[in-house]
Amino acid sequence: MGYLHGKDAKEAPDVKDKRRIGAIESVKSLFNGFMEQFGDTDCQTITGCDWSKKEDRERYFKEKIYKDKCYKYVEYVIARCLDQRAAMEQPK
Numbered sequence: 798m799g800y801l802h803g804k805d806a807k808e809a810p811d812v813k814d815k816r817r818i819g820a821i822e823s824v825k826s827l828f829n830g831f832m833e834q835f836g837d838t839d840c841q842t843i844t845g846c847d848w849s850k851k852e853d854r855e856r857y858f859k860e861k862i863y864k865d866k867c868y869k870y871v872e873y874v875i876a877r878c879l880d881q882r883a884a885m886e887q888p889k
Contacts, residue, residue: 798823801882827877834873843870 802820803810810817828838837843844866846853857863 798827798878798881801878801885823881827874827881830877831870831873835870 799820802816802823806816831838835843841847844857844862846857846862848854
């Protein structure tokens with residue numbers, strides 16, 4: 798989101814720069830939408846896998862949890878980023 802809002806900038810924006818504020822609002826919206834959709838952002842919570850445990854890491858791959866869970870999370874984030882890009886490219 799930061800890239801989308803600052804891609805044409807020549808330098809880092811000031812604290813009150815509209816691009817910086819837009820990036821912060823976009824990230825906030827992405828985060829809140831993800832929370833609404835999936836209930837959490839913590840990997841262990843949303844996958845049900847404790848990555849410090851070998852049996853959970855093995856189960857993640859054996860049961861292909863990434864297909865049922867992680868792919869949906871990545872798709873959601875990419876779709877929101879594309880939505881944001883499209884909104885920014887619309888003439889005003």
